[in-house]
Amino acid sequence: AQSVTQLDSHVSVSEGTPVLLRCNYSSSYSPSLFWYVQHPNKGLQLLLKYTSAATLVKGINGFEAEFKKSETSFHLTKPSAHMSDAAEYFCVVSSGGGADGLTFGKGTHLIIQP
Amino acid sequence: GAVVSQHPSRVICKSGTSVKIECRSLDFQATTMFWYRQFPKQSLMLMATSNEGSKATYEQGVEKDKFLINHASLTLSTLTVTSAHPEDSSFYICSALGGGADTQYFGPGTRLTVL
Numbered sequence: 109a110q111s112v113t114q115l116d117s118h119v120s121v122s123e124g125t126p127v128l129l130r131c132n133y134s135s136s137y138s139p140s141l142f143w144y145v146q147h148p149n150k151g152l153q154l155l156l157k158y159t160s161a162a163t164l165v166k167g168i169n170g171f172e173a174e175f176k177k178s179e180t181s182f183h184l185t186k187p188s189a190h191m192s193d194a195a196e197y198f199c200v201v202s203s204g205g206g207a208d209g210l211t212f213g214k215g216t217h218l219i220i221q222p
Numbered sequence: 223g224a225v226v227s228q229h230p231s232r233v234i235c236k237s238g239t240s241v242k243i244e245c246r247s248l249d250f251q252a253t254t255m256f257w258y259r260q261f262p263k264q265s266l267m268l269m270a271t272s273n274e275g276s277k278a279t280y281e282q283g284v285e286k287d288k289f290l291i292n293h294a295s296l297t298l299s300t301l302t303v304t305s306a307h308p309e310d311s312s313f314y315i316c317s318a319l320g321g322g323a324d325t326q327y328f329g330p331g332t333r334l335t336v337l
Contacts, residue, residue, distance in 0.1 A: 140324070151226070152266075152315070152328035159324065198265065207324055209256055209268035209281070210317075 131199030245316030252318035
């Protein structure tokens with residue numbers, strides 16, 4: 109069994125300030141972890157993925173996430189928020205390296221204040 | 223690359239009718255596709271896994287006779303919602319497994335409204 113908990117349903121930051129979206133996971137196996145972003149009226153886009161290689165994963169658009177097994181966390185960060193980052197973000201876990209059906213967190217709505 | 227399309231993007235139908243949704247991988251072949259459902263302001267829930275040339279595998283609680291899945295080719299999977307009812311109204315999203323078979327690429331989704 110596997111699950112994902114996104115600790116914040118909404119996060120609001122000012123443009124140019126750091127972003128932190130928190131995610132904790134539970135998995136019976138060595139998990140693969142992903143962050144996806146969903147912009148309004150657009151498909152889900154993969155930001156980054158962790159599949160048991162380096163624990164610090166760099167993704168697109170300046171995002172990165174660090175896998176911490178001891179804390180069962182996979183928080184998403186970005187040093188400086190941009191208005192275009194406003195969207196819904198999903199933390200996702202898979203036991204099959206992404207080849208199995210994915211288990212999604214409930215999502216975090218990121219709001220960027222001008 | 224790795225583009226997945228869905229058709230239609232929106233559909234409105236009457237209760238009791240059937241609706242077919244198509245999911246296509248446009249620039250890669252996908253032996254495995256997935257169907258998810260997303261309720262308003264909620265997360266995605268996996269409905270079924272679709273493998274080319276074989277029967278789909280449904281998640282617990284998903285009625286296979288209501289949600290018919292066909293994966294007849296390496297680039298096309300279809301989801302047919304049979305005898306649709308208002309409670310079937312939702313956002314249906316497909317994904318296709320590509321990128322070395324460890325990354326799912328998602329379609330833009332289909333908004334189904336059953337009156």
